[in-house]
Structures are given as C-alpha cells and as structure tokens.
Amino acid sequence: MNSTNDNKMNRKKYLTTPIFYANGEPHIGHLLTTTVTDVLARHYRLLFGSQNVFFTTGTDEHGTTVEQSAKKLGYDNLQDYVDMRSNYFKEKFDDVLISYDYFVRTTNKEHEDFVKNFVQKLIDAGDVYKDKYEGVYCYGCEKFLTKSEMTEDGLCPLHRPDQVIKIEEENYFFKLSKYSDKLLKLIENDTLKIYPIGKKNEIVARIQGGLEDQSISRPADKVSWAVGFPDDDKQTVYVWVDALINYLSSLEINKNQDFWQYATHVLGKDISWFHNVIWPAMLLSAGYDVPKSTFVHSFLTVGGDKISKSKGNVIDVPALIDRYGIDATRYLVLAYLPYKDDSDASFGLFDSKYTSDLVNGLGNLVSRINKMGRDVEVLAEVREYQEVISEHENILNSYEEFRLHDVINEISQLVRESNEYLNANEPWKKNDKEKAEILQNVFDKVFDIGVLLKPILVKTSQTICDILSGEMVEPSIILFGRLPKVEGQN
Numbered sequence: 001m002n003s004t005n006d007n008k009m010n011r012k013k014y015l016t017t018p019i020f021y022a023n024g025e026p027h028i029g030h031l032l033t034t035t036v037t038d039v040l041a042r043h044y045r046l047l048f049g050s051q052n053v054f055f056t057t058g059t060d061e062h063g064t065t066v067e068q069s070a071k072k073l074g075y076d077n078l079q080d081y082v083d084m085r086s087n088y089f090k091e092k093f094d095d096v097l098i099s100y101d102y103f104v105r106t107t108n109k110e111h112e113d114f115v116k117n118f119v120q121k122l123i124d125a126g127d128v129y130k131d132k133y134e135g136v137y138c139y140g141c142e143k144f145l146t147k148s149e150m151t152e153d154g155l156c157p158l159h160r161p162d163q164v165i166k167i168e169e170e171n172y173f174f175k176l177s178k179y180s181d182k183l184l185k186l187i188e189n190d191t192l193k194i195y196p197i198g199k200k201n202e203i204v205a206r207i208q209g210g211l212e213d214q215s216i217s218r219p220a221d222k223v224s225w226a227v228g229f230p231d232d233d234k235q236t237v238y239v240w241v242d243a244l245i246n247y248l249s250s251l252e253i254n255k256n257q258d259f260w261q262y263a264t265h266v267l268g269k270d271i272s273w274f275h276n277v278i279w280p281a282m283l284l285s286a287g288y289d290v291p292k293s294t295f296v297h298s299f300l301t302v303g304g305d306k307i308s309k310s311k312g313n314v315i316d317v318p319a320l321i322d323r324y325g326i327d328a329t330r331y332l333v334l335a336y337l338p339y340k341d342d343s344d345a346s347f348g349l350f351d352s353k354y355t356s357d358l359v360n361g362l363g364n365l366v367s368r369i370n371k372m373g374r375d376v377e378v379l380a381e382v383r384e385y386q387e388v389i390s391e392h393e394n395i396l397n398s399y400e401e402f403r404l405h406d407v408i409n410e411i412s413q414l415v416r417e418s419n420e421y422l423n424a425n426e427p428w429k430k431n432d433k434e435k436a437e438i439l440q441n442v443f444d445k446v447f448d449i450g451v452l453l454k455p456i457l458v459k460t461s462q463t464i465c466d467i468l469s470g471e472m473v474e475p476s477i478i479l480f481g482r483l484p485k486v487e488g489q490n
C-alpha cells in the first residue's frame with residue numbers, strides 16, 4: 001500500500017448500523033444497511049486485522065410501538081416478547097452472514113444503566129430543563145414531527161393516520177440550540193464527516209436555519225416500557241435518546257472504549273437528523289468527541305415508493321435468498337446501493353444484473369478457465385487481500401467513501417476484461433505451451449478477482465480462490481445457476 005493512502009486512513013474502525021425496532025420482519029431496507037456495514041467491516045478486517053475492527057448491530061427494544069406489537073400477539077411479559085423478536089432478527093442477520101462483533105439489545109441492564117448515567121451528564125452540564133410540550137407525535141417514527149416533516153393534513157408521510165396523535169404534556173428538554181455554532185463548525189470542517197456531500201449540505205442548511213431544543217423524555221404513564229429518567233419516576237427517557245446511546249454503551253460493555261475515536265455510523269436518510277445533529281450535540285454536552293464519519297444512504301424504492309411495512313410493498317428477504325442465494329443477494333443489494341438518491345429495486349432489475357454479472361460474467365469465466373486450466377495444469381499465484389487491493393487504488397478509495405456500488409462496478413469491469421482477453425487470445429485454438437501462457441495470465445487475474453470479492457461474495461470468493469490455486473479440482477463447477485423462470489416471464 002502506498003504511503004499517502006496509508007496516512008489518509010485510520011488503522012482502526014468502529015462500524016455501526018442503527019439498531020432496529022423489535023417488531024415486524026427484517027426487510028430489504030434492513031438488509032441494505034446491515035450488508036453495507038458488513039462489507040465495510042470485512043474489508044477493513046482484511047486490511048487492518050480483525051482485532052482493529054469492531055462492528056455492532058442490534059435491536060431497539062423500548063417504546064410504545066414495541067409494547068403495542070407485544071399486546072397484539074398476546075404477550076403479557078414484554079421482556080419475553082423482545083427476547084423472541086431480538087433472537088429472530090439475530091437469526092435473520094446470521095442467515096445473510098452479517099459478521100457483527102456485538103449484537104446490541106437496549107433492554108440489557110448494562111445499557112440501561114449507561115443511558116441513565118449519560119442523561120445525568122447532560123443534566124450536570126446544565127443542558128436539561130422541564131417544559132410543556134405541544135405537538136404532533138408519530139408512533140411509527142417514535143418522534144414528534146416538525147411542521148416541515150408533516151403532510152399538509154398534519155399527518156406523517158411514512159405512516160398511517162392512526163399512528164399520529166396530538167400531544168400536550170410535560171417533557172424534559174435538551175438545549176440543542178446551544179450547540180448550533182459548535183456543530184456547524186465541526187460538520188463544515190469535516191471533523192464529523194458526512195457522506196455523501198449532498199446529505200452534509202442538507203444538514204448544514206438545516207442547522208443554519210436554526211435549532212430548536214429537543215424533547216428527551218416522555219411521561220411514564222404514557223411510555224412505561226423505557227429507561228427511567230434520572231431522579232424522576234414520572235418521566236422516562238425518550239426511546240431515540242436511549243437508542244443513540246447504544247453506540248457508546250456497546251463499547252463500554254465490551255471494554256472497547258478506545259474505539260470511539262474511530263466511529264463511523266451507517267444509516268438511512270430518514271434518521272440523518274438524529275445521527276448528525278441530536279447525537280453529536282448530546283455527545284458534546286456529555287464531554288465526548290463527535291463520531292468521525294457517518295454514511296447516510298438513500299432508500300431502495302419500488303416503482304418510486306419507499307419500501308415500508310405500512311405501505312405493504314416490502315421486498316421479502318427470504319424470497320431474495322431463495323431466488324439468488326445469499327452471496328448474490330448481497331452483491332445485488334450493493335450493486336443497487338442508493339448512494340446519493342433513492343433508486344428503484346425490483347426482481348426484474350435484480351434478475352438482469354444477476355444474469356449479466358454473475359451467470360454470464362463471473363460464473364462463466366471461472367468455469368471456462370477451470371476446464372481449460374486443468375488440461376494444461378495451470379495454477380494461480382496465491383496472494384493476500386492487502387497486496388491485491390493495493391494495486392487497485394480506485395477500489396480502496398471507493399471503500400473510503402462508501403461507494404460500494406462503485407466497488408461492484410470496478411470488480412465487474414475486471415471480470416469483463418478477463419473474458420475479453422480470453423476471447424481475443426482464443427487459447428482453445430493454441431498449442432499447449434501457448435495455451436498455458438494465456439491461461440496463466442487469466443488465472444492470476446481471476447484469483448485476484450476472487451480475493452477482491454472476499455468482503456462481498458463471502459463463500460463464492462473462497463471457492464474461486466480454492467479452484468484456481470488447485471485446492472479443489474472440480475472440472476464442472478457451476479458458481480451461479482441460471483434463474484428459474486417467473487410466471488408471466490417469456
């Protein structure tokens with residue numbers, strides 16, 4: 001690796017996904033965020049060593065929505081319900097090879113104690129006061145909606161009308177407004193670096209428009225399934241405050257506090273405000289550094305609509321895995337990563353990408369050269385990830401800027417080049433010596449492709465490396481099978 005790149009990067013990474021509400025099924029939105037973070041974690045583990053990467057995901061288990069869902073399913077004991085839900089999410093993430101180092105649960109006693117202590121620090125800093133709150137609350141979002149977040153009818157654009165109510169109550173408030181200048185500076189000078197640039201500009205503009213203080217508690221008689229507020233048993237800590245603090249409590253619980261200075265949060269654009277404004281301001285108040293960076297991705301949509309449970313247009317994760325297998329599902333989700341803007345996802349789009357990149361591209365390439373390589377006994381030169389990726393600075397930079405769709409494009413370009421090289425040199429028409437020379441070149445290139453794909457195609461990449469280094473001799477290997485026809489297709 002060259003020295004400029006070396007200096008540009010930290011040699012440690014703390015990577016987080018948001019923690020997810022413990023109700024409903026994991027859908028493609030969850031899959032997107034966790035896969036992005038998982039691929040980053042695997043990439044940096046290969047680059048820096050496993051001990052230098054800490055990756056968390058988990059479930060957000062407090063709040064009214066959770067309580068309502070539990071009641072609907074007939075659970076009297078809420079802890080039993082969240083245990084069941086949390087295990088379910090964990091299993092689903094395990095199914096798609098999400099390699100988290102720690103699975104967060106906000107009903108963990110150590111987390112709850114940490115939350116209380118953290119809120120106490122805000123109080124000690126003189127940043128908390130009690131006031132009357134009047135506003136519109138959405139249970140789906142678990143937050144008060146500002147005027148700009150509501151529809152013209154005063155409803156939530158993301159959730160059903162019965163999820164939205166008018167509320168008048170006493171809350172504790174956090175002096176968010178006090179931190180606007182400090183925050184603005186930290187974001188503008190990239191101390192907290194927000195990717196992509198458009199999402200940074202949005203946050204900067206909103207802070208410049210003025211910050212209102214943030215409600216950080218709810219009355220205990222309305223929201224009881226929550227962490228108690230310090231020294232006030234009539235109030236509970238607002239579920240979003242509780243959730244955000246997981247990013248610190250996870251390090252505390254695992255005695256990994258030194259990772260905080262390398263923190264990167266991966267999240268969807270709907271929760272950018274919480275992560276890029278409220279959370280860093282609370283950190284400053286409590287005496288912590290702000291995170292190093294955040295990656296705010298946009299949404300995968302179906303026919304232009306956000307995918308959400310309440311809209312009933314969810315792309316089912318098990319159906320994706322059934323159709324493409326786990327590795328290819330990971331690949332496809334990243335290929336359609338909504339980096340700057342929302343992007344459409346559908347089985348039709350996924351099918352054509354699967355066929356062009358994986359069946360006709362990579363799968364075909366490997367099976368062609370495997371067959372020919374056995375005839376003339378060629379083996380690839382075995383090389384490590386660090387060595388291979390250092391020769392692909394564009395891929396390294398794409399990782400640094402969270403452009404994982406570009407990582408996919410760059411690797412699939414290498415696959416195309418190898419296929420074109422074969423077609424141009426026609427080894428099947430050559431004598432054994434010439435054939436072996438041509439194949440040696442392709443074997444080395446495709447082995448490198450296998451190495452570069454390690455963070456993404458977790459199992460297939462290993463198979464490719466095994467085949468080409470002679471550890472697995474299977475002349476008729478098929479990496480990606482052809483897709484079964486769907487009803488209505490020609």
Ligand SMILES: [Zn+2]
Nearest residue numbers: 138141156159
């Ligand atoms: Zn909502």
